[in-house]
Amino acid sequence: MAAEHIYLDYNATAPVRPEVVAAMREALELGGNPSSVHSTGRRARGLVERSRAHIAGFLGAVPEALVFTSGGTEANGLALTGPVRSGRADALIIGATEHDAVRAPARRLGVPMFELRVSGDGVPDLAHLDDLLKTCIDRGLTPLVSVMHANNETGVLSPIRQIVDMVKDTTKGLVHTDAVQTIGRVHVDVAALGVDLLSLSGHKLGGPPGIGVLFVAEGLALDPLIEGGGQELGRRSGTENVPAIAGLAAAIEALDRDDHPFAEWRDRFEAHLMDAVPDAVVFGAGAPRLDNTTCFGVPELIGETQVMALDLAGFEVSSGAACSSGKVARSTVLAAMGQPDTISNSAIRLSLGWASRETDLERCLAAWTDHYRRWQSRRISGAANRDQEAHAPLHANT
Ligand code: PLP
Numbered sequence: 001m002a003a004e005h006i007y008l009d010y011n012a013t014a015p016v017r018p019e020v021v022a023a024m025r026e027a028l029e030l031g032g033n034p035s036s037v038h039s040t041g042r043r044a045r046g047l048v049e050r051s052r053a054h055i056a057g058f059l060g061a062v063p064e065a066l067v068f069t070s071g072g073t074e075a076n077g078l079a080l081t082g083p084v085r086s087g088r089a090d091a092l093i094i095g096a097t098e099h100d101a102v103r104a105p106a107r108r109l110g111v112p113m114f115e116l117r118v119s120g121d122g123v124p125d126l127a128h129l130d131d132l133l134k135t136c137i138d139r140g141l142t143p144l145v146s147v148m149h150a151n152n153e154t155g156v157l158s159p160i161r162q163i164v165d166m167v168k169d170t171t172k173g174l175v176h177t178d179a180v181q182t183i184g185r186v187h188v189d190v191a192a193l194g195v196d197l198l199s200l201s202g203h204k205l206g207g208p209p210g211i212g213v214l215f216v217a218e219g220l221a222l223d224p225l226i227e228g229g230g231q232e233l234g235r236r237s238g239t240e241n242v243p244a245i246a247g248l249a250a251a252i253e254a255l256d257r258d259d260h261p262f263a264e265w266r267d268r269f270e271a272h273l274m275d276a277v278p279d280a281v282v283f284g285a286g287a288p289r290l291d292n293t294t295c296f297g298v299p300e301l302i303g304e305t306q307v308m309a310l311d312l313a314g315f316e317v318s319s320g321a322a323c324s325s326g327k328v329a330r331s332t333v334l335a336a337m338g339q340p341d342t343i344s345n346s347a348i349r350l351s352l353g354w355a356s357r358e359t360d361l362e363r364c365l366a367a368w369t370d371h372y373r374r375w376q377s378r379r380i381s382g383a384a385n386r387d388q389e390a391h392a393p394l395h396a397n398t
Contacts, residue, residue, distance in 0.1 A: 006360050008317045010204070010353030011152050011181060011293060016247075017206035017354060023250035024208060027243040034240050035229065044242050051249035058252050059198070059215060060189035067214045067235045068245055072180040072201030073101040074225065075214040078236065079176040079197040080105045080146060082222030089144035089174055093132050095124050095158065096336035097151050102178055103332075112141060121287035122156035122337045129163060133170050143171060148178040149188070149198075153320050153333045153349055154284035155293025157186070164194035174220070180204055180212075184255045185290050190215050202244065206354050207251030211244035254354070262291035262352050269350075269361040270294055276369050281343055283320075283334060292353060294361075295320055297339075297346030301375055306348050306368065313367035320347025 007015060032044030049063065056063040069075045080102065083089045092113040094106050106113055114132045117125040124147055136143045145167050150157045160177050167173045176197035179188055184205040190198055196217040203209035216222060216235065228237030270282050273296060283295045297303070303319030310317050320331045334344035350364060 004314055006315050006363065007355070008315055008350040008352065008360060008364060010356070011155070011349060011351035012318055013203045013209065014206045014353045015355055016203075016208060017251055017254050019254045020207055020247040020250045024243040024247040027246040030242070032242070034242060035231070044240075048240050048242055048245050051245045054249045055213060055252055058255075060191045061215050062218070064233065065190075065215050065218065067216060067232045068240060069212040069214055069236055070210055070241075071203070071212040072099075072178070072199055073212075074236075075199035075201070075212040076101040076146075076176075076178055077105045078214050078222065078225050079178075079199055080144065081109065081225055082216075082235070083144050083174055083197075083220065084109050084111055085223035086221040088221055089142050091136050091139075091141035091143045093129070093136070093143045093145040095147040097122055097154075097156075097333040098146065098148055099152060099178060099180070102146050102148070106146070112139070114143075116145075116147065118336050119287075120338050122151055122154050122284045122333065123287045124158050124163065126159070126162060126166065129166055133166065133173070136171060136173070143167070143173040144176060145173060146176040146178070148180075149182040150179075150185070150290050151284070151333060152181050153331060153347070154295045154337075155181070155290035155351070156284040157182070157288045157290065160193050160195060168194070181290065184252070184258070185292055190217075196220055202248040202251060205251050206254065207248040208244045211241055211248050213248070258354050260352070260354075260356060260358075262356075265352065265356075265358055265361050266291060266294050269365055270296070272362070272365055273368075276365075277372060281339075283337065283339070283347060290351075292356075293349065293351045295347055295349040297343045297348070298372065299342050299346065300379075301346045301372065303346050303348050305375075306346075306371060309371040310348075310364065310367055313370070315364045315367055317364070318349045318351075320344065320349050 030043055032040035034045040034048045052063045052066055056066050090111050092106050093116055094102055095116050096118050117128045147158045147163055149160055164175045167175050174196040177195050178199050180201045182188055183200045198215040200213050202211040222235055224235050226237050231237050273280050277298055280296050280298045307319045331344050
C-alpha cells in the first residue's frame, strides 16, 4: 500500500475541517434540546439560531428562510415535494443532468414532468426551456423548475439567474437550484440568483455529513416531508441536530480562509493531460465550470480500472460511471451530454478542496499516465479486451 494517500474526491465528500470538529465537540458537550425551556435548552437554541443567522448571512438570506435538514438529499426532496403537495406548483421541469436526489422525488410526484435538455458541454438549453415553459402555459400548468447550480460529475455551471428570469417573466412558476456542489466554490447569493428554493449540504465543504439546508423564499408554502413536533416553523419536524448545525456554521466560517488558485492548477493539469494523450476528452471543457473539478475520459479505457490503479498508487478519485447493487448504470449526466458509452464508461473525476495542495494533480497525472501507458501496451498485445470484460463501469452519483 502507498505510504500517503492524496484525496482528490471533494465532490463526493470533503474531509471534515478541524474547526468543524472543535465546534461539534463543543456543541456535544453543551448538550440540551433546543425546544427545552430550561437554561441548557436555551443555550442549545442560542447555538442553533446563531448558526442559522451565520449561514443565512453567508447566503444573503434572512434566518427564517432556512430549514435545517438531514442533508442535500432531504433538502432536494422537500424542495420538490413541498410546493407540489401544497398546491403551489403542478408540473415539474428538471434538468437532464440532475442528481438522483432530484430525479427520484420528481418521478414519484405524479404531476407532468418535463426534462430540460443540455448541450454537449452539459449546459441547460435555454431555447428548450422556452419551449417547455410555453407547453406549461398552453396546458394551464404552473411549473416548478429545478436545475442544479453545478453538476457533481463535470462541475458544469448552470445559468440560474437567466433561468429564473425566463420562468418569472412568463409564468407564476418557481425555481429551485441544487447548490450542493457550489457552496464555498462560487459566490452563492439567493437574492442575486433570484431563486425560490436552494439546497445545500454540509459534507461537501468540510462540514459534517448528515446536515443540509433548504432556503425557502418568504411566503412560499411547503408541505413538510417530516411531521411531528413542528420544528423549523413546521417545515421539518424532529429535534435539531445541534452539533451538525454548529459544525456546518463553522465550515462556512472557515471558507474565508480558502484561497487556492484551483482554476490555475486544474487548467495546467488538463493541458498536460491533452499533451500526453491527445484523444482524451475533458467533459464540459467549453462551459463555465467549477474551478475544483476535472472530469475526463479516453475512449475504451475503463473508468473503474483507472480508479483502482490510482488508488493502488495512492490517489483517491471517482469514476464518472456507477454500479449499485450489482447493476451497471451508465452515467446519466454524460449520456444527457450525448457522450457515447465507449467514452462515458471511461470517465474519471478529480475534485479539489480545502486541504488540496498544488502538486496533488500533477502527481496524480504522473500515476495516471503510467497506468495509461501500461494499458496501451497491454492493449497492443491484445490483453485489453479481457480487462474490459472483467470490469463493469461504476457510477459516482455523489
Ligand atoms: N446533490 C448533489 C449535486 C450532490 O452531489 C449530492 C451528493 O452526492 C447530493 C445532492 C446529496 O447530498 P447529501 O449527500 O448531503 O444527501
